[in-house]
Ligand SMILES: Nc1ncnc2c1ncn2[C@@H]1O[C@H](COP(=O)(O)OP(=O)(O)OP(=O)(O)O)[C@@H](O)[C@H]1O
């Protein structure tokens with residue numbers, strides 16, 4: 001589904017990604033973990049075409065997309081729900097969802113809005129309200145809802161649980177599981193290492209711009225090196 | 234004191250002029266609200282559009298209202314291309330550069346017009362300007378009444394475009410959240426260019442509505458844009474409603490201060506308002522608080 005090989009990227013003189021190899025296969029939840037500032041968000045931005053790759057290859061469904069525009073990547077169905085939500089604060093909740101299908105999924109826009117409202121009843125109550133006035137948790141629901149409006153074939157979630165209360169974090173992980181259960185492959189970037197490994201099929205640990213550890217999520221969760229480095233155990 | 238009839242006529246004349254001012258301000262405020270730049274070429278582009286209306290009439294006898302059908306799309310296209318292929322690439326992402334680029338553009342346009350037409354003033358040699366409509370005891374200038382109605386109609390159309398179409402929603406989205414916009418597949422450069430094009434299209438409509446009663450020389454646009462700046466500040470930078478309401482208010486103020494102080498001092502009222510707004514309510518009537 002998604003194949004990344006030898007990917008390098010950065011900003012100005014600083015190289016952040018120094019040769020990343022990674023893949024997401026049909027039906028998987030793949031967790032991408034790593035310390036703050038290691039380049040997880042950068043990786044997501046390169047995959048969605050808003051930061052350019054300096055070297056390496058990205059294939060989505062077999063098609064090379066390393067040099068593709070952000071809009072054509074959305075059109076292909078690789079949808080990125082960014083860190084910090086990045087919803088449109090001056091537009092209503094409904095308009096945010098409508099724009100989710102700006103490039104893809106326009107034909108079934110009305111049905112999909114209904115589906116998002118069924119998944120997040122809170123958004124239905126707030127449909128006419130300016131998105132900037134939503135609470136942080138509601139904004140996160142909206143960001144995911146907006147992503148779903150494009151009928152993703154692969155969904156990238158960058159720290160969806162950031163700033164949520166423990167109860168909502170639990171709900172968020174349940175939602176990820178549900179979406180995946182409906183056949184949607186998901187690449188999940190998270191700080192909640194334990195919960196992510198519990199949920200994921202496979203996981204990658206980034207360090208110094210490369211993949212330091214990778215493998216089956218259950219195996220990684222038991223890895224003593226990982227437990228020391230990330231869980232303080 | 235003045236007879237009530239004179240006061241009412243002054244108010245109506247003010248509203249009619251103000252609506253066209255609003256149209257000019259609308260282009261300015263739209264570009265500011267979305268691209269976050271002040272387009273210093275706005276006045277020069279208005280002058281270009283006014284010369285185009287004049288040229289179409291002088292050379293081919295094209296009615297200025299009919300000319301809208303050609304000049305509006307042309308100005309939209311010119312604005313789109315300017316932003317996409319000149320202003321955008323030349324700015325390298327820095328807002329200071331954009332200011333300089335638009336300023337440079339206005340100098341180039343103005344001097345090109347000076348070279349072509351010298352500083353002579355030109356008007357349409359038709360008597361359409363003299364037609365009036367009788368409204369009870371009031372006499373209203375037909376072309377200005379048309380200007381009023383058309384300006385309101387265009388403002389309404391623009392509002393519908395911004396609020397009821399995907400392109401409009403994309404414009405509003407890009408104004409506040411560029412990364413989010415790119416991640417739903419909106420092409421920001423395209424949206425910027427469409428916005429700039431719409432600003433120029435507003436100028437084209439204004440030019441077609443103005444030319445039956447005004448004149449044009451290579452510096453005419455600048456005078457209108459000075460007033461438009463005041464309107465944008467009064468209404469609130471970036472606000473469409475603000476531009477309309479501000480335009481109508483400024484039109485009436487200009488008309489009354491012209492009545493009280495004479496034509497040559499009429500614009501003093503406008504600049505008093507400008508200073509007052511900056512002192513009392515710098516965000517304008519409808520502007521978002523910073
Ligand atoms: N626009 C930018 N310009 C310059 N440097 C940047 C930019 N964005 C990120 N960086 C740098 O790139 C590095 C990786 O940042 P990135 O946001 O990808 O990290 P992350 O793994 O997502 O971190 P976190 O877990 O805190 O979200 C950081 O050192 C950051 O300072």
Ligand SMILES: [Mg+2]
Pocket residue numbers: 040041042083158
């Ligand atoms: Mg991050």
